[in-house]
Amino acid sequence: xxxxxxxxxxxxxxxxxxxxxxxxxxxxxxxxxxxxxxxxxxxxxxxxxxxxxxxxxxxxxxxxxxxxxxxxxxxxxxxxxxxxxxxxxxxxxxxxxxxxxxxxxxxxxxxxxxxxxxxxxxxxxxxxxxxxxxxxxxxxxxxxxxxxxxxxxxxxxxxxxxxxxxxxxxxxxxxxxxxxxxxxxxxxxxxxxxxxxxxxxxxxxxxxxxxxxxxxxxxxxxxxxxxxxxxxxxxxxxxxxxxxxxxxxxxxxxxxxxxxxxxxxxxxxxxxxxxxxxxxxxxxxxxxxxxxxxxxxxxxxxxxxxxxxxxxxxxxxxxxxxxxxxxxxxxxxxxxxxxxxxxxxxxxxxxxxxxxxxxxxxxxxxxxxxxxxxxx
Amino acid sequence: xxxxxxxxxxxxxxxxxxxxxxxxxxxxxxxxxxxxxxxxxxxxxxxxxxxxxxxxxxxxxxxxxxxxxxxxxxxxxxxxxxxxxxxxxxxxxxxxxxxxxxxxxxxxxxxxxxxxxxxxxxxxxxxxxxxxxxxxxxxxxxxxxxxxxxxxxxxxxxxxxxxxxxxxxxxxxxxxxxxxxxxxxxxxxxxxxxxxxxxxxxxxxxxxxxxxxxxxxxxxxxxxxxxxxxxxxxxxxxxxxxxxxxxxxxxxxxxxxxxxxxxxxxxxxxxxxxxx
Numbered sequence: 217x218x219x220x221x222x223x224x225x226x227x228x229x230x231x232x233x234x235x236x237x238x239x240x241x242x243x244x245x246x247x248x249x250x251x252x253x254x255x256x257x258x259x260x261x262x263x264x265x266x267x268x269x270x271x272x273x274x275x276x277x278x279x280x281x282x283x284x285x286x287x288x289x290x291x292x293x294x295x296x297x298x299x300x301x302x303x304x305x306x307x308x309x310x311x312x313x314x315x316x317x318x319x320x321x322x323x324x325x326x327x328x329x330x331x332x333x334x335x336x337x338x339x340x341x342x343x344x345x346x347x348x349x350x351x352x353x354x355x356x357x358x359x360x361x362x363x364x365x366x367x368x369x370x371x372x373x374x375x376x377x378x379x380x381x382x383x384x385x386x387x388x389x390x391x392x393x394x395x396x397x398x399x400x401x402x403x404x405x406x407x408x409x410x411x412x413x414x415x416x417x418x419x420x421x422x423x424x425x426x427x428x429x430x431x432x433x434x435x436x437x438x439x440x441x442x443x444x445x446x447x448x449x450x451x452x453x454x455x456x457x458x459x460x461x462x463x464x465x466x467x468x469x470x471x472x473x474x475x476x477x478x479x480x481x482x483x484x485x486x487x488x489x490x491x492x493x494x495x496x497x498x499x500x501x502x503x504x505x506x507x508x509x510x511x512x513x514x515x516x517x518x519x520x521x522x523x524x525x526x527x528x529x530x531x532x533x534x535x536x537x538x539x540x541x542x543x544x545x546x547x548x549x550x551x552x553x554x555x556x557x558x559x560x561x562x563x564x565x566x567x568x569x570x571x572x573x574x575x576x577x578x579x580x581x582x583x584x585x586x587x588x589x590x591x592x
Numbered sequence: 593x594x595x596x597x598x599x600x601x602x603x604x605x606x607x608x609x610x611x612x613x614x615x616x617x618x619x620x621x622x623x624x625x626x627x628x629x630x631x632x633x634x635x636x637x638x639x640x641x642x643x644x645x646x647x648x649x650x651x652x653x654x655x656x657x658x659x660x661x662x663x664x665x666x667x668x669x670x671x672x673x674x675x676x677x678x679x680x681x682x683x684x685x686x687x688x689x690x691x692x693x694x695x696x697x698x699x700x701x702x703x704x705x706x707x708x709x710x711x712x713x714x715x716x717x718x719x720x721x722x723x724x725x726x727x728x729x730x731x732x733x734x735x736x737x738x739x740x741x742x743x744x745x746x747x748x749x750x751x752x753x754x755x756x757x758x759x760x761x762x763x764x765x766x767x768x769x770x771x772x773x774x775x776x777x778x779x780x781x782x783x784x785x786x787x788x789x790x791x792x793x794x795x796x797x798x799x800x801x802x803x804x805x806x807x808x809x810x811x812x813x814x815x816x817x818x819x820x821x822x823x824x825x826x827x828x829x830x831x832x833x834x835x836x837x838x839x840x841x842x843x844x845x846x847x848x849x850x851x852x853x854x855x856x857x858x859x860x861x862x863x864x865x866x867x868x
Contacts, residue, residue, distance in 0.1 A: 270762050291768040303763035307781040316777070317767035364767065
């Protein structure tokens with residue numbers, strides 16, 4: 217029974233004047249899994265709650281299936297929601313929690329019973345049906361919350377950071393289970409997270425939000441390889457994409473003392489933002505390909521992760537970091553700090569000069585004014 | 593170590609002393625209730641009587657219509673407490689859900705009514721009741737009691753409802769619950785402690801109320817316990833042992849209610865931490 221969800225220029229302005237969501241348009245296909253991702257305060261949860269009917273729209277329309285639900289109260293929208301806190305009813309057993317929506321909708325008793333049993337079987341909760349939430353572990357509570365959503369065959373599933381209260385290991389397991397569940401149920405899902413790993417691994421498509429604006433909505437692969445702007449480029453990927461200011465002169469970009477040939481055959485001189493993912497780099501000793509750019513650097517830190525090494529060094533070019541993603545006090549650093557991912561057997565050492573290469577074909581170019589990607 | 597115990601000993605001694613002082617009237621009531629009519633004015637009336645007059649309790653029912661008074665009190669108390677609880681639950685829920693300026697003003701006004709002493713509105717209420725033909729009708733004090741206990745009831749319940757996590761209520765709504773279903777299936781089951789505490793406090797007040805009862809129920813057949821006991825003195829000269837026996841029996845039901853509700857009592861009145 218999964219339906220499409222269409223957000224048509226949806227906006228939300230709070231009474232205090234804060235515009236949490238600004239004219240977001242997005243179409244989620246039936247059975248599709250779309251992840252809303254962005255830093256805290258970007259409006260992603262507000263947007264989800266608007267789809268659930270828990271927040272009013274200031275502007276725009278929300279259409280679920282073929283019905284405009286913009287002014288429909290939550291109970292008539294027939295969507296299921298998983299909350300960050302799980303929001304399990306503490307005075308009810310697991311079975312009662314899972315069957316709550318069915319009871320409210322006056323399903324027949326034996327039908328309710330059958331569906332609860334089925335959901336419990338899928339989620340491996342059968343032996344816990346008589347327990348109260350207080351007697352469950354975090355992962356079990358999370359499953360009960362999922363069960364409450366699954367049991368109803370709702371038109372859409374809305375999930376608000378459902379994994380963020382779990383410890384890292386369990387989160388990984390539940391992430392996989394969630395994806396398998398989706399493959400089986402094929403319910404239209406709108407999923408909110410601030411964790412880009414969750415976004416990339418779970419979503420059929422990923423919608424990146426910033427300050428209430430939709431930045432880009434595309435497949436995880438496209439979001440990663442063709443970010444629409446500097447913000448998406450910096451937000452998606454870990455370690456983050458290295459962004460620095462350079463000068464574009466007739467088909468090459470000059471950064472520090474390196475000249476990077478680029479596809480963009482624009483003429484004349486212009487400031488650009490050059491983006492390079494850590495994986496575009498390599499220790500020169502291990503680089504085999506043709507046409508690589510090379511530079512001499514002095515690592516300020518080397519992190520050995522076992523199967524790869526991260527080499528951190530500064531170059532003589534201004535850094536570009538979107539304000540929300542800056543870890544420091546917000547003052548733009550004069551020289552960009554680059555993180556390069558190199559071969560695990562690289563002999564890079566802190567403080568010892570070395571040569572690194574990078575592949576100019578993997579360079580991203582952005583307009584420094586608008587932040588938008590420049591066509592390659 | 594000894595210093596710490598020493599520091600604690602004084603407050604404990606004080607508390608015990610205050611506790612004993614509080615028990616003196618109760619002791620006096622019990623002792624007096626067991627005196628024979630004449631004995632009361634003799635010396636040594638503060639000691640337990642040598643041959644306790646258990647018959648005093650029998651006489652309550654045979655000579656003074658105590659059974660009728662008891663029934664009247666039970667009717668008035670149960671009706672007032674049930675009605676007040678139902679209305680207060682609905683009112684508090686409305687104040688929890690509706691967050692407009694007007695609702696806020698209405699809530700503040702409701703709470704401000706806590707400060708109005710019953711005696712101030714006694715005459716207007718009496719005139720109203722007289723116009724409505726409700727003098728000597730138990731409905732009059734019931735309605736008035738509901739009105740007087742409403743501000744505190746709404747305040748207590750709203751504060752508790754407000755502490756129920758929002759996400760629980762939102763989850764209920766997304767799952768398809770109407771407002772009344774949300775109230776019935778989520779809020780009320782989580783509010784057992786304050787509901788019991790509230791019922792006990794309200795019952796205590798209604799049961800012990802004298803002024804309104806005496807004014808509005810002048811017919812002997814309609815009188816409540818407290819009013820009836822007050823008239824013991826007037827009618828049979830001054831039979832203090834009888835009055836004390838009546839008061840003692842009148843205390844028992846409310847004592848039982850308090851003991852049964854005690855488990856919820858402190859929890860209910862001190863606000864609504866819910867185990868998450």
